[in-house]
Amino acid sequence: MDGLLLLSILLAQGISAPTNADLQLEASLAFGSYVSNDGFAELHVRALSGAGGALVIETTGTTPTVRIDLELLPNEPLDTWLPLRIDAAALPVSLDARLKQSDTQATALNYARRSLPWFALLGPRAAQRLSHLPGTEAITAAELPHIPEAYRQISALAVDSAAMASLDEEQLRSLLEYVGSCGRVLLIDASVAVRKIFANRAACEGRFLILVGNEENAGNAFSLLTEQASFLLPAEQSLEPLLRKSSTDALNGTRLAFFLGAYLVILIVLLSRAQSRFAALGFSIIATVLVLVTWPVATSRNFVAWAEMASTEQVARYVGMERHSASRRGTVMLPGESFAGYTSKISGENYSLHWGTATEQRKIVWNAAPFQSLDRISQGSFPVNATLRLDLSGDSAGICNTGSSSTALMYLQWQGVLYEIPPMDAGTGWSSIGQDILDSDSGNRAELKLFLERSAIYPLTVLQSLPIPNAEKNEQAWLLRYQTMRMGAAPCAS
Amino acid sequence: MRKLTALPALIAIGCVITVAGWWLMQVSLVAGTNATAIHAISLRAMRVIFLLQMLSTSLFAPLWLGRPSGQAATHSFTSVLSALFPAWPLLALLWLATGISATAMAGTETMVLGAALVVALLARGIQHLVLDTEINRLLQTSLGIAAATATWLFRGEWLQWIAV
Numbered sequence: 001m002d003g004l005l006l007l008s009i010l011l012a013q014g015i016s017a018p019t020n021a022d023l024q025l026e027a028s029l030a031f032g033s034y035v036s037n038d039g040f041a042e043l044h045v046r047a048l049s050g051a052g053g054a055l056v057i058e059t060t061g062t063t064p065t066v067r068i069d070l071e072l073l074p075n076e077p078l079d080t081w082l083p084l085r086i087d088a089a090a091l092p093v094s095l096d097a098r099l100k101q102s103d104t105q106a107t108a109l110n111y112a113r114r115s116l117p118w119f120a121l122l123g124p125r126a127a128q129r130l131s132h133l134p135g136t137e138a139i140t141a142a143e144l145p146h147i148p149e150a151y152r153q154i155s156a157l158a159v160d161s162a163a164m165a166s167l168d169e170e171q172l173r174s175l176l177e178y179v180g181s182c183g184r185v186l187l188i189d190a191s192v193a194v195r196k197i198f199a200n201r202a203a204c205e206g207r208f209l210i211l212v213g214n215e216e217n218a219g220n221a222f223s224l225l226t227e228q229a230s231f232l233l234p235a236e237q238s239l240e241p242l243l244r245k246s247s248t249d250a251l252n253g254t255r256l257a258f259f260l261g262a263y264l265v266i267l268i269v270l271l272s273r274a275q276s277r278f279a280a281l282g283f284s285i286i287a288t289v290l291v292l293v294t295w296p297v298a299t300s301r302n303f304v305a306w307a308e309m310a311s312t313e314q315v316a317r318y319v320g321m322e323r324h325s326a327s328r329r330g331t332v333m334l335p336g337e338s339f340a341g342y343t344s345k346i347s348g349e350n351y352s353l354h355w356g357t358a359t360e361q362r363k364i365v366w367n368a369a370p371f372q373s374l375d376r377i378s379q380g381s382f383p384v385n386a387t388l389r390l391d392l393s394g395d396s397a398g399i400c401n402t403g404s405s406s407t408a409l410m411y412l413q414w415q416g417v418l419y420e421i422p423p424m425d426a427g428t429g430w431s432s433i434g435q436d437i438l439d440s441d442s443g444n445r446a447e448l449k450l451f452l453e454r455s456a457i458y459p460l461t462v463l464q465s466l467p468i469p470n471a472e473k474n475e476q477a478w479l480l481r482y483q484t485m486r487m488g489a490a491p492c493a494s
Numbered sequence: 495m496r497k498l499t500a501l502p503a504l505i506a507i508g509c510v511i512t513v514a515g516w517w518l519m520q521v522s523l524v525a526g527t528n529a530t531a532i533h534a535i536s537l538r539a540m541r542v543i544f545l546l547q548m549l550s551t552s553l554f555a556p557l558w559l560g561r562p563s564g565q566a567a568t569h570s571f572t573s574v575l576s577a578l579f580p581a582w583p584l585l586a587l588l589w590l591a592t593g594i595s596a597t598a599m600a601g602t603e604t605m606v607l608g609a610a611l612v613v614a615l616l617a618r619g620i621q622h623l624v625l626d627t628e629i630n631r632l633l634q635t636s637l638g639i640a641a642a643t644a645t646w647l648f649r650g651e652w653l654q655w656i657a658v
Contacts (some may be wrong), residue, residue: 271500284579329590368590371532
């Protein structure tokens with residue numbers, strides 16, 4: 001264990017031990033119970049009861065608090081993996097479990113905090129060949145997460161073929177999601193089939209996925225991998241301007257001012273003209289009741305996603321921002337799982353997490369109030385058909401629609417200059433020669449500003465609006481394709 | 495029962511416009527996920543409303559007695575009431591934006607109403623005891639100023655009511 005990287009062991013009780021015959025509970029965190037930042041860690045709970053029944057687990061020392069409801073069958077162990085956020089300044093985390101109609105049992109988590117970066121090594125050959133490198137720590141296959149959120153706890157992962165074979169389906173899916181989000185992965189002695197699967201899912205042009213054979217120097221490859229600068233997607237602050245103002249936002253500001261203004265004007269008129277003795281008083285009471293009873297209910301949801309991919313690859317990774325705005329006071333139940341990717345962060349206050357075994361049972365319970373909002377940041381990746389080809393040849397930039405359908409309006413940035421590309425039919429192309437330059441400040445559109453910001457490091461980029469299946473109002477997504485190298489001319493068919 | 499007096503209500507409307515404008519502006523600056531800040535701003539606005547209500551009713555209640563021959567008690571009550579009710583919709587909005595209990599808010603408003611009526615009753619007593627009009631007016635004005643001063647000096651104590 002590297003003493004420099006290990007900051008402190010906050011709690012060193014046993015993971016758990018059965019305290020009565022009717023309930024056995026075990027809890028542990030993924031990645032060898034190392035927690036390195038305030039993102040979600042993965043909590044593994046295993047519960048067993050002779051009689052079965054409803055089990056309620058509540059956490060302390062987590063931000064926010066988490067309530068876990070599990071249904072145990074008699075003498076059948078139940079395993080579940082859940083996201084849990086451990087605050088950097090939190091007290092030791094503990095779980096208080098209560099089996100309904102039975103005794104209470106408490107168990108504590110055993111975890112240690114590490115500073116970033118730290119690198120997980122999975123499998124005997126990975127440990128053997130890389131454990132001498134600083135910041136590395138060997139983990140077992142059981143300690144590899146089942147949920148993609150938990151990968152935020154590490155900076156890189158090395159896996160050998162023996163360990164790969166022992167992963168279950170959920171672990172493999174989460175690992176591929178990590179690869180798809182430009183996570184640093186070193187595969188040692190992987191089979192051809194595994195290499196192909198991983199290479200197809202790798203984003204960022206595969207620069208964060210390194211495959212080494214048995215004879216190759218894994219240490220050098222791993223060092224090279226960990227030294228690569230991260231390819232970060234836009235931060236929360238960059239996405240916020242892209243959110244469309246919802247009716248609830250308007251209600252909170254302009255409409256609220258309008259309501260108060262109209263109320264006061266009518267009140268003054270009634271006070272100055274009304275013959276009825278209590279017309280003004282009655283009106284004020286009615287307005288108060290209106291506020292308390294009929295103020296628009298529920299919350300509104302705004303969503304924006306920003307995806308990026310190299311023009312040569314088939315996987316786009318994205319970050320989504322989902323904002324729930326409250327229009328009145330009350331408890332709001334939001335789905336625990338984001339409808340878009342996995343949740344990497346929740347920003348807000350006065351909420352708690354209610355997890356269950358099934359995904360649909362998971363809820364965010366939010367004590368909402370007017371003017372307040374809850375933001376959920378989600379991440380993920382998705383396959384994209386290569387229907388656009390970007391060409392950088394000579395003194396112009398070009399784009400070709402190689403797909404079978406026409407494109408929507410797009411924007412192209414080439415050497416810091418912005419162009420608007422009209423819809424193109426299948427098989428047709430567009431060239432920057434002789435085209436009008438679009439003023440980057442035109443329309444003051446937030447997506448164009450972010451587009452230019454994100455385009456700064458690439459010679460050629462294209463921005464297009466992405467259709468969202470079953471999209472509701474105030475939901476939009478953008479895809480940025482970038483070209484990192486000069487390509488030879490590849491004229492379109494037409 | 496007399497028609498509600500316009501002057502106290504107009505004073506209250508002035509207070510409502512000022513506080514509502516300040517509140518909306520402050521909230522628009524921090525709106526979002528900062529629930530703590532929004533809660534604190536709304537609570538402060540609510541306290542200011544109660545403080546202004548208490549100050550205005552304490553100060554002016556002795557002057558809202560009406561003619562001694564008329565229905566003075568009813569007139570005092572309606573005058574005090576009309577100094578309070580214009581703020582009720584705003585108080586309801588502030589209550590929605592804060593986490594305080596409905597009992598605390600309604601209790602504070604009742605306390606403001608009660609305190610104003612006590613001041614009005616004291617002024618009524620002075621009106622009966624002192625027959626000289628000039629001295630009577632001086633004493634009633636002094637009573638209003640004393641009540642408003644006490645309201646201000648002990649604001650920390652009685653506004654704790656609406657602490658969360």
